Structures are given as C-alpha cells and as structure tokens.
Amino acid sequence: MSKKVLEISQSEYISYFLNSLIVKSNEKRIIVPISQIDTVLVSNPRCNISVPLLNELVAQNVNIIICDSKFKPTVQISPIQGYYSNKNFLNQINWSKDFKGFVWREIIKTKIVNYTKLIYYLDITSEEEIDKLIKYYESVLINDRSNCEGHAAKLSFKILYGANFSRDDENIINTFLDYGYTVLMTYVSRSIIKNGLDNRIGIFHKSFNNHFALSCDLMEPLRALIDKLVYTHIYIYGKKDFILFKKDLFCMFEEKIAIKNTKLSVNEYIDKIVKSVINNNLICEDFIIEWS
Incomplete structure (x- = not known):
C-alpha cells in the first residue's frame, strides 16, 4: 500500500x-x-x-x-544518525578523485540521456537538436571536464520552454521548477541519510555553506522527472494551478517508472542510485528512464 x-x-x-x-x-x-x-x-x-x-x-x-x-x-x-553502521560513511570520506570523477561522469551521462529521451518522447523538437543532445551525452568525460552538462541543460531548457527562457526569470515555470527540485532534493537526502552517508560530502558540489552537497549531486539524473511534470501541467494540460501541481508532485514519488525492463517507484529509483554509489557500481545504462 x-x-x-x-x-x-x-x-x-x-x-x-x-x-x-x-x-x-x-x-x-x-x-x-x-x-x-x-x-x-x-x-x-x-x-x-x-x-x-x-x-x-x-x-x-x-x-x-x-x-x-x-x-x-x-x-x-533529518536524523543525526540514520544507519546502524559507520562503514558507509568511513568509505565516503575516503572517496578518491578517480572514484568521484568516474561517478560524476556516469551521473551526467544519465542526466543528459534522460532529458534526451524525454524530449524525444514529447516530440517537441527536430532530429538535429536530438543529435546535439546525443553528441553531448557521448562526449562526457571524467569529471565532465568539457561541461557537457551545462551545454545540454541549456539546450534542453530551450527546447522545453522556449528560446527566451531563463532560469533567472520570475515566472510560473521557474516557480514550479524551483519547488519541484527542492522537494526532490529532500527525498534524495532522506535516502542518503538512511543509507549511512553524509550529505555534506559531495562528489562534484563543494561548498562550506551547502549542507546538501551529495543530494545536489545524486538528484541530477532525476531532474527530468520534475521537468516532465512541469511541462505536462503548463503545456499539455494548460494549467498553472500550483495546488494541483504540488499534489501531483508528491504523488510522483510513489509512481512507477520503467528502468531496464523493470518498473520501480521513484523512491526505489532514488534508493537504487544511492546504493550504486555505495557499492561502486553506478553505470549510466542501469538508470535510463523509458518514458511513457
């Protein structure tokens, strides 16, 4: 239930x-x-x-x-201690630069391919722009040194919300996105703590003031879920009802998504990502969402 x-x-x-x-x-x-x-x-x-x-x-x-x-x-x-053992935390503080670089590459590849497949599913752009996104996906390096993530994100937002869209603007799209991304971060944070990791120790995000650095890292492959919900409400339903959006947002975490011929709830998908980092077996192909 x-x-x-x-x-x-x-x-x-x-x-x-x-x-x-x-x-x-x-x-x-x-x-x-x-x-x-x-x-x-x-x-x-x-x-x-x-x-x-x-x-x-x-x-x-x-x-x-x-x-x-x-x-x-x-x-x-959140609890100060969310896990019965310090083993995962002790491993976390010893993550090497090579480990972080590899994991970040797989995270960004997953993020880009999930957005690409979403845009293809929505059928809202040309093959040329899909090819650009695929090229960004194929070009991701260790640590994403060439910033394919930034280029792909800029193109994805342009396709989804129009050429003049900016994340700095005050409008209903950004209101929905900001709320959705923040709520998503709390769900990822809960899974991180539950599995014995420290949110403050990130893979890519680093800041003395960011107590959710690891959540900010591991939520990247799931951002497309929020964008799908925002796009659906505003452009398909033609509704800008924040109360309805909020209701659908929280329901989303129990909904099933297709991953490699299996179906997981979004909460289960989050747990799977966190555990794959702990077990050092995060591979992009294991987390590609098949939109429907």
Whole structure:
C-alpha cells in the first residue's frame, strides 16, 4: 500500500499519541498512523509541532519538510544518525578523485540521456537538436571536464520552454521548477541519510555553506522527472494551478517508472542510485528512464 503525503496547511498544532500523528484544527481531531505516512509537509507557518512527534517521525524515516511564509520549502528535518553502521560513511570520506570523477561522469551521462529521451518522447523538437543532445551525452568525460552538462541543460531548457527562457526569470515555470527540485532534493537526502552517508560530502558540489552537497549531486539524473511534470501541467494540460501541481508532485514519488525492463517507484529509483554509489557500481545504462 502506498504511503500518504500529509500536508499541514491549516492546523496550528500537531502532536504524537500511540504511534499516530494527531492533527488538531477547529476543534476537530484527526488521527493518522505514522506507519502510513511517507512525508509530512508543514506549509502553515503558524503550526506548532511537538518534540515527541518529531522524534517518532524521524525514527520511522518520515520525510519532514517545513515551508516559510511564502510556502517555499526551507527546512528538512533529518536524523543525526540514520544507519546502524559507520562503514558507509568511513568509505565516503575516503572517496578518491578517480572514484568521484568516474561517478560524476556516469551521473551526467544519465542526466543528459534522460532529458534526451524525454524530449524525444514529447516530440517537441527536430532530429538535429536530438543529435546535439546525443553528441553531448557521448562526449562526457571524467569529471565532465568539457561541461557537457551545462551545454545540454541549456539546450534542453530551450527546447522545453522556449528560446527566451531563463532560469533567472520570475515566472510560473521557474516557480514550479524551483519547488519541484527542492522537494526532490529532500527525498534524495532522506535516502542518503538512511543509507549511512553524509550529505555534506559531495562528489562534484563543494561548498562550506551547502549542507546538501551529495543530494545536489545524486538528484541530477532525476531532474527530468520534475521537468516532465512541469511541462505536462503548463503545456499539455494548460494549467498553472500550483495546488494541483504540488499534489501531483508528491504523488510522483510513489509512481512507477520503467528502468531496464523493470518498473520501480521513484523512491526505489532514488534508493537504487544511492546504493550504486555505495557499492561502486553506478553505470549510466542501469538508470535510463523509458518514458511513457
């Protein structure tokens, strides 16, 4: 049974009782077993959360996302220790430059091919531009030294959203993309912590101020999933309803996608990527999404 995504948009207090999350709102009392919850999204900036509830949600690996007064996700609550052993972390701090260079190449190849296949599936461009994307994919080097990722991303955005589109603009497309990418990062972060890695130690992303460096790395092959959802809402459905987009976004993580003749939920796909890095067997061909 698929677990629930619970959004707290009106209640001003949620608490814990008998393995359940208790929502109090307008003298009503709603009880949700924590075992049935995948994610808690707190979008009411006035909501108070009890400490026992936070501890139990973290203990049961529930993704906890808190939004600011503009309803943008700004906080993810994660356990300090999410794994029974330090083995994976000890291996992580000893990742070599060669290992990181190889993994980053495979991540970028996967990202580019997933976007290429998405654009081909949507049938929104010429064979010439598809060939350009394929060339970028074939040209990715160790550490992506020639920045094929940047060139492919620029072309992909142009094809999807138009020649004048810029990620710096304030518009509905970027609002949807920013929200979607941020939520995606929290799901990747949860898997990273669950598998005993440290989010602050990245493969490519490096910054003293980025506490989610590894999430930023490992989410790259999945970004096309967010773009597919955004493109579908705006250009196929012709809708700019943020509430509907948000609902479909969270449902997406339990939906099945086709990978190498098998079907995995997006959550399972995320776990598979994280474990492949741990096991040093991340190969692009194992993570290509067959769109449908």
